[in-house]
Amino acid sequence: MKRVARWGVLVAIAASGCAAPGEAPVVTPAATARATGPATLKAPALKNPGFELEASRGARCASEWSCTMHSDPKSFRFFADDTDGRRSFCVEPVKSEPWALVTQSSFEPALRGTRLRFSIDLRLAAVAGAGAGPWAQVQRSGERAQTHQKLIKGSAPWATHVVEFDVPANAESVEFGMMIRGTGRACFDDARLEIVRAGKNPV
Secondary structure: OHHHHHHHHHHHHHHHOOOOOOOOOOOOHHHHHHHHOOOOOOOOOOOOOOOOOOOOOOOOOOOOOEEEEOOOOOOEEEEEEOOOOOOEEEEEEOOOOOOEEEEEEOOOHHHOOOEEEEEEEEEEEEEEEEEEEEEEEEEEOOEEEEEEEOOEEEEEEEEEEEEEEEOOOOEEEEEEEEEEEEEEEEEEEEEEEEEEEOOOOOO
16 A cells, blocks of 8 residues: 555656656756746947958948948048057048938837847047037837937036837837037947846846
């Protein structure tokens, strides 16, 4: 009778997914998923974030980046700079034009509902007007784009500047970069994109 009773206990333990004393626990795929949780969502990697790649011959902008301006394509000078021991990318106006941008797009549908942080190292030389700094824009389906920026002016040594923003559920694309709106020279380096808060359903 004792042997029959012990067999009944083992059957019950196996059915419940637990191990008998002294035996390895039974681990099911579902139990593993519950233990580890959903896969961690990572921000898309920016291309050439440190501006180290050489631009192709005759290119106006840094490799993997896009340089645009308000109107006149010759109104700003875009150039790589190594004068202080680090490779950076600089922008300065040579004509009277309101603004210029150095940007790239990086977007995945899984970013909808997240909060993003875009940061860039910045050095300023006599920047006047609205200023220069990190910039981001979210294109939304059926709505106006959302623009986020943090512009500073004057002269300043290298420091990290940041914009944070939420990505709405109807986002179609996100563009990141650096803006100068005014006069003077702005140099940029070490662009970074991070997720600071995951969405409700990061998949």
